[in-house]
Amino acid sequence: MEEMNKDIILPESEVGDEQQYLTFIMSGEEYGVDILAVQEIRGWEEPTLIPNAPSYIRGVINLRGTIVPIMDLRLRFGLSEADYTATTVVIILKFDSDNGERVMGIVVDAVSDVYTIADEETRRPPELTEDDNSDFIKGLVNVNEKMVILLDVAELLMLRMEMSDANYSVDKD
Amino acid sequence: MSVDLSQFHQVFFEESFEGLDVMESELLDMDPSDVDDETVNNIFRAAHSIKGGAGTFGFMPVSEFTHVVETLLDEIRAGKRSMEPRYVDLFLQSVDCLRGMLSDMQDGNEPETERPAELRTEFETILGMAQEEQPTEDASAGGKDAGWIIDVKPHTDLLMTGNEPFRMFRELQELVGEGNLEVLANTDDIPELTSLNPEDCTIHWRLTVTAATPVEEIKAIFEWVEDECDLTYTPLAGDSANAEAAASSDDAASSGDAALVAPVADAGAAESTAPAASAVQSEASPADKPVKAAKAPKASKKTAESSSIRVSIDKVDSLINMVGELVITQSMLGQLGQDFDLSRLAKLQEGLSQLEQNTRELQESVMKIRMMPISFAFSRFPRLVRDLGGQLGKKVLLETIGEQTELDKTVMEKINDPLVHLVRNSMDHGLETTEDRIAAGKSEEGTITLNAYHQGGNIVIEVADDGAGLNEDRILKKAIEKGLVPENNSLTPEEIHNLIFLPGFSTAEAVSDISGRGVGMDVVRRNIQALNGSIEVKSQRGVGSTFIIRLPLTLAILDGQLVRVCEETYIFPLVSIVESIQIHRSSLNHVTGSQYVMQLRDEYIPIVRLDEIFGLRDASDTVDEMMLVVVEGDNEKIGIVVDDLLGQQQVVIKSLEQNYQKVSGISGATILGDGTVALIIDISSIGKNIVPVKRKQPRSEKAA
Numbered sequence: 075m076e077e078m079n080k081d082i083i084l085p086e087s088e089v090g091d092e093q094q095y096l097t098f099i100m101s102g103e104e105y106g107v108d109i110l111a112v113q114e115i116r117g118w119e120e121p122t123l124i125p126n127a128p129s130y131i132r133g134v135i136n137l138r139g140t141i142v143p144i145m146d147l148r149l150r151f152g153l154s155e156a157d158y159t160a161t162t163v164v165i166i167l168k169f170d171s172d173n174g175e176r177v178m179g180i181v182v183d184a185v186s187d188v189y190t191i192a193d194e195e196t197r198r199p200p201e202l203t204e205d206d207n208s209d210f211i212k213g214l215v216n217v218n219e220k221m222v223i224l225l226d227v228a229e230l231l232m233l234r235m236e237m238s239d240a241n242y243s244v245d246k247d
Numbered sequence: 248m249s250v251d252l253s254q255f256h257q258v259f260f261e262e263s264f265e266g267l268d269v270m271e272s273e274l275l276d277m278d279p280s281d282v283d284d285e286t287v288n289n290i291f292r293a294a295h296s297i298k299g300g301a302g303t304f305g306f307m308p309v310s311e312f313t314h315v316v317e318t319l320l321d322e323i324r325a326g327k328r329s330m331e332p333r334y335v336d337l338f339l340q341s342v343d344c345l346r347g348m349l350s351d352m353q354d355g356n357e358p359e360t361e362r363p364a365e366l367r368t369e370f371e372t373i374l375g376m377a378q379e380e381q382p383t384e385d386a387s388a389g390g391k392d393a394g395w396i397i398d399v400k401p402h403t404d405l406l407m408t409g410n411e412p413f414r415m416f417r418e419l420q421e422l423v424g425e426g427n428l429e430v431l432a433n434t435d436d437i438p439e440l441t442s443l444n445p446e447d448c449t450i451h452w453r454l455t456v457t458a459a460t461p462v463e464e465i466k467a468i469f470e471w472v473e474d475e476c477d478l479t480y481t482p483l484a485g486d487s488a489n490a491e492a493a494a495s496s497d498d499a500a501s502s503g504d505a506a507l508v509a510p511v512a513d514a515g516a517a518e519s520t521a522p523a524a525s526a527v528q529s530e531a532s533p534a535d536k537p538v539k540a541a542k543a544p545k546a547s548k549k550t551a552e553s554s555s556i557r558v559s560i561d562k563v564d565s566l567i568n569m570v571g572e573l574v575i576t577q578s579m580l581g582q583l584g585q586d587f588d589l590s591r592l593a594k595l596q597e598g599l600s601q602l603e604q605n606t607r608e609l610q611e612s613v614m615k616i617r618m619m620p621i622s623f624a625f626s627r628f629p630r631l632v633r634d635l636g637g638q639l640g641k642k643v644l645l646e647t648i649g650e651q652t653e654l655d656k657t658v659m660e661k662i663n664d665p666l667v668h669l670v671r672n673s674m675d676h677g678l679e680t681t682e683d684r685i686a687a688g689k690s691e692e693g694t695i696t697l698n699a700y701h702q703g704g705n706i707v708i709e710v711a712d713d714g715a716g717l718n719e720d721r722i723l724k725k726a727i728e729k730g731l732v733p734e735n736n737s738l739t740p741e742e743i744h745n746l747i748f749l750p751g752f753s754t755a756e757a758v759s760d761i762s763g764r765g766v767g768m769d770v771v772r773r774n775i776q777a778l779n780g781s782i783e784v785k786s787q788r789g790v791g792s793t794f795i796i797r798l799p800l801t802l803a804i805l806d807g808q809l810v811r812v813c814e815e816t817y818i819f820p821l822v823s824i825v826e827s828i829q830i831h832r833s834s835l836n837h838v839t840g841s842q843y844v845m846q847l848r849d850e851y852i853p854i855v856r857l858d859e860i861f862g863l864r865d866a867s868d869t870v871d872e873m874m875l876v877v878v879e880g881d882n883e884k885i886g887i888v889v890d891d892l893l894g895q896q897q898v899v900i901k902s903l904e905q906n907y908q909k910v911s912g913i914s915g916a917t918i919l920g921d922g923t924v925a926l927i928i929d930i931s932s933i934g935k936n937i938v939p940v941k942r943k944q945p946r947s948e949k950a951a
Contacts, residue, residue, distance in 0.1 A: 121924070122815070122916075122923060122924040122925065122926065123815055123861075123863070124903075124907070124910055124913075124926070125860070125861035125862060125863070125910065125912060125913065125926075126861065126862060126910070126911065126912075127910070131907075133924075134903070134907065134916060134924050135924060136918045136922055136923065136924050139901070139918065140901070140905075140906070141901045141902065141903055141905070141906060141907070141916045141918075141924055142906055143906055143907040174905075176905070176906050177906050178906055178907075
């Protein structure tokens with residue numbers, strides 16, 4: 075077991091750093107995003123539809139004068155659709171792209187906790203076949219005997235851009 | 248003394264570019280045979296400021312080059328020689344050259360040296376000839392080798408005129424280099440302390456320059472005070488050591504009781520001038536120190552590109568006024584809010600409407616700050632037309648109308664290239680050759696007219712020529728050749744004219760340097776459309792053609808018509824709406840599959856159902872009464888079906904692409920009064936969705 079783990083440990087260069095992750099719950103699973111990418115957490119509000127957008131893009135909202143798209147992570151991950159309730163939250167994430175900083179909101183069931191996780195504790199996800207969603211999974215980590223799925227924010231939100239072009243491929247590592 | 252001058256570099260560059268613009272436009276306006284003194288003075292002043300600034304900031308290549316330009320200008324100004332057309336050309340080339348050098352330096356690069364050197368030689372040849380014509384002061388020969396003694400005897404009111412001798416001495420020191428300047432103050436004429444008027448300048452100076460320097464350059468420094476000072480220039484004989492000895496002994500002789508060096512003069516109470524002299528003295532003393540201060544930062548630092556605009560003080564004042572009013576309204580509302588009951592509702596409403604007015608006014612004046620007269624864009628054309636006319640051998644007169652029309656700076660920057668393209672096109676293809684013009688019975692000189700005016704919320708820019716007009720037969724032939732239109736078509740002349748905007752269309756028989764390089768009118772149109780504008784062409788054979796550009800005044804705000812489709816609110820740019828009518832479903836006719844057309848008076852217009860193309864409603868849902876908004880985009884009328892018309896309002900355009908991506912049919916988003924987002928319809932791309940079924944393009948593919 076010990077040996078096996080060593081094989082899939084992340085590259086040397088990333089070892090030794092610690093990062094804080096904000097975690098949230100969706101369909102009973104716990105997911106984590108780099109806390110530095112989190113701009114704020116808001117309640118759900120009805121967004122304005124964007125015509126001909128993928129189903130998981132719920133629309134855009136006005137965030138103090140900025141137009142921010144809202145992505146339903148459940149739909150993005152192919153989970154069953156859930157009703158939006160008073161406890162549904164939107165996590166506003168920011169990340170750097172080629173065109174400067176982008177801001178985007180993701181709809182999740184509930185916010186859970188903040189963990190400090192050392193990079194070396196992170197395990198790579200097993201290679202999944204033909205699953206689009208593995209690309210933006212940064213790693214898996216065990217916290218209190220429970221698995222937390224760490225998400226790569228930039229990859230998660232950029233990926234959408236490619237998909238909307240309908241020539242999306244899964245070959246990328 | 249070590250002020251970081253680099254912080255002023257940006258200002259210097261901006262001012263210099265402005266100065267160059269002034270020089271250029273004055274040169275172009277000038278008639279060499281009849282030169283107005285004021286014109287030459289303006290050009291001279293601009294050149295002089297650039298030289299001075301460049302010298303101050305240590306941009307020696309620029310200041311040296313400007314110097315020769317200035318010397319020739321000075322001679323013309325002084326009436327020593329008259330302006331000739333070749334000088335004008337040379338000056339114009341120098342303006343270009345300087346512009347290039349300055350922008351090189353602005354980017355943090357070393358300016359090019361080849362071109363200035365060439366031009367400098369030309370100037371020197373001209374200037375050299377002059378020296379033969381008029382007897383050279385024998386003085387200058389000596390001065391070139393050894394140096395100069397300059398006696399500066401200011402009139403007592405020198406300081407009152409705002410001149411500061413210290414500045415001139417410092418400039419002189421920069422010119423000759425540290426250690427090569429000695430300043431001696433003669434305090435003989437300083438009166439007793441009791442009768443001393445501190446505003447009078449009673450000190451005289453003797454400056455000893457121990458470096459070989461042309462006297463013109465020294466004179467240029469004292470140019471501003473020529474009338475307020477008695478200046479004598481004496482060449483220094485022999486080497487510098489002798490010179491210094493000579494100078495000091497001379498001094499001792501002339502001012503009996505001892506030549507006082509500057510620090511002593513300080514004690515002598517002429518407060519403002521003496522420390523100045525002492526500063527020069529003390530600075531000059533650590534001789535032979537490498538001149539480093541000015542040069543080091545230039546090489547290392549890349550100038551941050553920050554564009555700025557000049558705003559007239561009126562605009563700023565009105566802005567301050569508005570903010571003042573806003574503050575008053577705010578405090579009134581604040582007070583009202585502290586203890587509010589229903590009896591004061593009327594007061595609250597009044598306050599709110601005042602707030603609304605304040606906000607609107609404030610918004611308008613803030614927008615005005617970005618507005619600049621279009622003369623900024625037009626100003627480059629006289630030069631362009633002049634140069635191109637020479638190149639093409641055509642006589643062209645440029646007329647500009649409405650130069651004071653204001654538009655947004657961003658729009659102006661982006662409209663520049665299309666305008667240049669259009670003017671080039673008009674000159675190359677539009678105007679006939681001089682012979683053809685004479686043969687056609689027209690005046691020899693062709694005219695290009697640039698006209699700008701406001702129309703509604705738009706600015707209209709017309710580029711007109713009185714040339715041959717578009718050749719419909721040739722355009723049509725070319726279009727058929729290129730497969731852009733079918734052979735047996737029935738295009739109206741206007742439609743033929745608009746073919747020139749199609750990609751890949753160029754009628755130029757020979758690809759010339761000036762136009763016809765493949766990037767054609769389609770690029771122009773695309774650029775203009777990117778600005779939410781439109782372009783059309785009107786042409787008449789033998790009379791000329793006119794390109795009409797319509798642009799929104801600003802990219803930030805749009806007059807919008809709010810419409811409702813299902814539960815969603817969308818915004819149409821008001822400018823593109825032709826009319827809105829109520830229709831019944833039965834008046835729509837199917838053409839192919841899902842495509843509708845409708846007969847509107849005597850034409851058929853294609854119909855787009857917003858609910859369908861945006862996927863808002865199930866196809867099975869039928870609505871009988873609907874609103875049809877007829878819009879015009881790309882010179883093509885389209886009817887867009889919506890559920891209802893709501894109000895009209897100005898909306899602030901927000902980017903959808905910043906955080907999302909381009910959405911077909913949508914040009915942006917805005918925030919409505921209730922804080923929700925509404926999307927703005929992009930008329931031209933909505934139009935594109937239905938391009939394949941345009942009635943006059945039989946080769947069309949089926950609508951997707």
